[in-house]
Amino acid sequence: MSLDKSRFAQIVNEDARLNILEALNMQPSGQLNETLLDAALQRCGHNRSREWVRQQLKWLAEMGAVTLDEPGNVLVATLTRAGLDHIERKAFLDGVKIPRPEF
Template identity: 55%
Template structure:
């Protein structure tokens, strides 16, 4: 696995974990971009949007667009990955200690 792939898979896990922390399991792309930056993933908004689309394609999130903003909502498959019940291809595995 290339280092870039490793970073991308880790960023997707960060997104899923952050969504799982929310009361309604939802966040918009602007907040997710800031969260990723906090975890050392300094990427463009378009890159974050691409990752949200990938997560939607594998059934981990649902995306709603409001105006020009994407809102991601965690789905059962995404929560199951965060909880280590299943493994989603293309997303880093969560560690045993959260």
């Protein structure tokens, strides 16, 4: 059984979106700018362009998982209740990897 290119891209996107939500959740303010989120994603193995990071952030905003602000030329993401509910496994967002339960 082989993994086609589009399915692999979907898996990568879902994983990155979860990593973004988790990084935001680790902040007391629930906020990070795209530069710091890019660094967090690289630590998780997602070495992608800044535009790709922005696409993931905009997708998460469309789903209601984050809000976005753009002071200057940098996006700042803020975790929402829907994003937190996903991380806490209370309600799930389609298109975002489901977090593993903590034991």
